[in-house]
Amino acid sequence: MFENTFDPVFIAAALFAVLITGISKSGLGGGLGQLSVPIMAVFVSPVAAAAIMLPILCTIDMINVWGYRRDWHRKYLIAMVPGAVIGIGIGALTFRHLDDDAIRLMLGVLSLIFALTYFVQQAPISSESRWGRWFGALCGTLSGFTSFVAHAGGGPVKMFLLPQRLDKRVFVGTNVYFFFIVNQIKIWPYLWLGQFSTENLSTSLVLMPAVPLGVWIGWTLIKYINAETFYKVCYVLLFIAGVKLIYDGALGKGWL
Secondary structure, eight states: OOOOTTOHHHHHHHHHHHHHHHHHHHHSSSSGGGGHHHHHTTTSOHHHHHHHHHHHHHHHHHHHHHHTTTSOOHHHHHHHHHHHHHHHHHHHHHGGGOOHHHHHHHHHHHHHHHHHGGGSOOOOOOTTSHHHHHHHHHHHHHHHHHHHHHSOOHHHHHHHHGGGOOOHHHHHHHHHHHHHHHHHHHHHHHHHTTOOOHHHHHHHHHHTTHHHHHHHHHHHHHHHSOHHHHHHHHHHHHHHHHHHHHHHHHHHHTOO
16 A cells, blocks of 8 residues: 555546546545545555545535526435434444445445436435435435445435436535535534644645536536436445445455
């Protein structure tokens, strides 16, 4: 593992990670974005990779909040955000004692299960029903926790939002606003834990030029992809993310 964040090979890989994150978050409701930390963690520690990515994610969020300002659903945010705050709190308090691989395995299995529900006819889970409120809170908590640990909170949000069959722009916009809130909250415990070193922030700044290109590609992509194809892609991304999480967790456990 290289521990030089200004190594040219690392910068090239990290720029690619930032680019696909911008595309995914801006046009596909996330999914590929959670591969950014694993890609960067080939060269630096996962803790450093997560710290480098947070300012970049916040920048992507701020651009997208403007781009999707008319395309988001308040009631789904109300269902998930309180749980997300709890999840972030749990992540912050247990950060130094977590078994990251066990978390990856758990989240990976859940992601696969929900990705496979594409083949099962599902009725939307109303966020106003008792079960819907509990499920939204649970998904929000899982997302807040895993987002804090490794910026891998997209799966639980998809578990709640995909069955709603929202308009594709509303789906992406609701994701955007959810993670805008989550990432803004995460800044403070990251500061408390001393994650923002001068080197990490300098690396974030070097990678920033890839942000507007990724966002622009994402915005262009969503204009031309039809709704059914969009949802198929989202379920495929959830499946890929689940497989990746299980693989990384099993590798970390020494099972592979």
